Amino acid sequence: MAPQRQVYLNGQFVPENEACISIFDSALSVGDMVFEFARTFNGEPFHLRDHLERLYTGLKILEIDCGLTIEEMEAATLKTVEINRPCYSTGEDFQIVHNVSRGPVGYYPILFPEEARPTVVIGTWVMSLQIAALAEAYETGVHAVTPLQQAIPARLIDPKIKTRSRVYYQIADLQAKKIDPKSWALLLDENGFVTEGTRSNFFIIKEGQLLTPEPRNILRGVTRQRVLVLAREMGLPCRECNIEPYDVITADEAFYTGTSFSILPATRFNSHPIGSGRPGPITERLIGAWNEMVGVDIKAQARMYAELTKH
Secondary structure, rough: OOOOHHHHOOEEEEEEEHOOOOOOOOHHHHOOOEEEEEEEEEOEOOOOOHHHHHHHHHHOOOOOOOOOOOHHHHHHHHHHHHHHHHHHOOOOOOOEEEEEEEEEEOHHHHOOOOOOOOEEEEEEEEEHHHHHOOOOHHHHHHHEOOOOOOOOOOOOOOOOOEEEOOHHHHHHHHHHHHHHHEEEEEEEOOOOOOEOOOOEEEEEOOOOEEEEEEHHHHOOOHHHHHHHHHHHOOOOEEEEEEHHOOOOOOOOOEEEEEOOOEEEEEEEEEEEEOOOOOOOHHHHHHHHHHHHHHOOHHHHHHHHHHHHEEE
């Protein structure tokens, strides 16, 4: 019998299918939950500390004291990884997810005679299904579509705080899928500038320069930052700047970045081809540099997972 995954829940490890939080938790009541999504490469966590630092910045802004220092959270995370490692094949990659809320809201004191405390959940999950679905997209690129739903500007709700209050992402995805079921949403801000995808960042390559939206109205992705570092190491000029839809249409190449898939080419924008309409050479160079850095061929991994899911 295969081992069952365990979840860290408020200081205890419990079987995944038994891990529960209160229906009165602030996460469910008002979306008051900071979260992080990390992953492994070759079974080892990738830039875990960067994810945790962003998590703790969000907790600071939302004034949630989770009861753990960042060092204690890191230790609990690594213990969660090791406890669950037997659930995965050698070298198999998996997600690492953190969810931290304020805990049960204060409207129901009779249900919580003891002082309510924050909710801290750390779990792992397979990556294969999510990555398998992208095997073809690495070769063909995806269709970026701007939905009617706009990005929420930082002056209203700061998107740099990674919280579960993200219904506007869901609306954007639903609208984009009505245009093209296989499309990826690309949100514009209130001034018409490109911001980010839902759960991803966006780049274009134009005249030998790598351009990405200013960090003002976006989630500052861990993968986004690593790609900027890689590009500069490759001698590729980089700029964070305002990008209009016109710039995307006239770009030579484009791609999304995200924790799960790393780098994924975008070859169409609102039904227009980007460049040649195929993944471009600079994007491929960046993917190659990424593969070397993480020690995993991300395209080959996606193809392998796609084959496994067929059986």
